[in-house]
Amino acid sequence: MFKNFNKRAPEAEANVIALKPEVAAFRPEDDLSQEDRDLIKLLELKSRLHEALLDRLNYAVIDKVVPEDLRREVAALVTEVVTSERTPLKSKDFQRVVDDLMNEVLGLGPLEPLLEDPTVNDILVNGHDSVFVERSGILEKTKVRFSDEKHLLRIIDKIVSRVGRRVDESNPWVDARLEDGSRVNAIIRPCAIDGPSMSIRKFAKMPYTMERLVSAGAMSQTASDLLKGLVNSRLNILISGGTGSGKTTMLNAMSANINNRERIVTIEDAAELQMQQEHVVRLETRPANPSGGGAVTQRELVRNALRMRPDRIIVGEVRGAETFDMLQAMNTGHDGSMTTVHANSARDALGRLEQMVTMMGIDMPLGAIRTQIASGLHFVVQLARLSDGRRRVVSISEITGMEGDVVTMQDIFIFHRTGMSDDGEVLGEFKPTGIRPRHWDHLVAAGVDVSALKLTSMG
CATH class of the missing domain: 3.30.450.370 (Beta-Lactamase)
Known part of the structure; x- marks a missing residue:
């Protein structure tokens, strides 16, 4: 695999087949001082070795190389570099470096x-x-x-x-x-x-929990208690936010509060939800094949999920006509369902749902669509990534019904910005609006400790 080394270590006598012939010999940097060499980290060594691999690999034949031969030649490269730089490695560190470089070559490279x-x-x-x-x-x-x-x-x-x-x-x-x-x-x-x-x-290697989000400043403990109560009460929730605002993270954290005895069906374009329950069925869309057939859409999966006896349906993100089927499910006994949508405010999120329902191509009056939204959805959780890069819950809003052709909402919690710190952090606090949710009785009936929500005196 490697070729044109200045000095070839004994381990490098293997059959070399994957090096670009035109690559010049490897030349280490000038010797460092003893103090600098002592500070060289294993990660820095791997970075330099990775650069050497990039310059020497012949990617046209890399997939044909026997892994044992490839490993032997990677080991030869490590031996040459550490010898040239006078950077001795313990046996376990040497093997770890070789393992990591193999993962880079056979994995996702750089x-x-x-x-x-x-x-x-x-x-x-x-x-x-x-x-x-x-x-x-x-x-x-x-x-x-x-x-x-x-x-x-x-x-x-x-x-x-x-x-x-x-x-x-x-x-x-x-x-x-x-x-x-x-x-x-x-x-x-x-x-x-x-x-x-x-x-x-x-x-995330470790799934986010509501507690971790509170610790990270994404919301207050009181707001977290309310969201847990909404999940336990089997209310239907829409999580809204812009790109990178943390919608999927919030959906994962909230879903952790679903009872382990419930059957959950998840539907996604690319499976990424981290359900922590035992009884989960994960469905994923499929694109069309080269001849244009065989595609499986989210709408088809939502309709199929209704036949799978789900207690809750969770759609990773609604993007099109499947929105109508999701609303139908929420209106026909599949309480406690959740999904996400791209929108910059809770009100905009409802507008986005309207637009996506119209993508079905059928002549359905806006009033009928809004009625479906008002009766199917109960709460909208709005997220945002602020100017300091932190992701926060900026509002928790309840859908209260219809006034004429308008879906009515009320904010239960909002994030009040109060300024900026010297290091650019957005300052603010999560505050209840003092409005008692219309679904208060649902929370009480579900056994939620309403006193912990600190809203009883603000009805």
């Missing part, structure tokens, strides 16, 4: 270190030589790169093929997921003018 970094929430690839990450809501450029556009395309194809999807000129964008559930969107030429682009929303 992205592997970012996928392993627990501080990274999003990975944004803007072409083969420009990769950004988001940490705590702040975007920053990384030194990660792909060797060329073909290398990036190979990684994209590896991701989408694992979940039975494809991306090519006739189908230039795709939604997929990694094995750990991380959400992936990729788009290639001709739609991506400057070359392939990819975004990865990482799957």
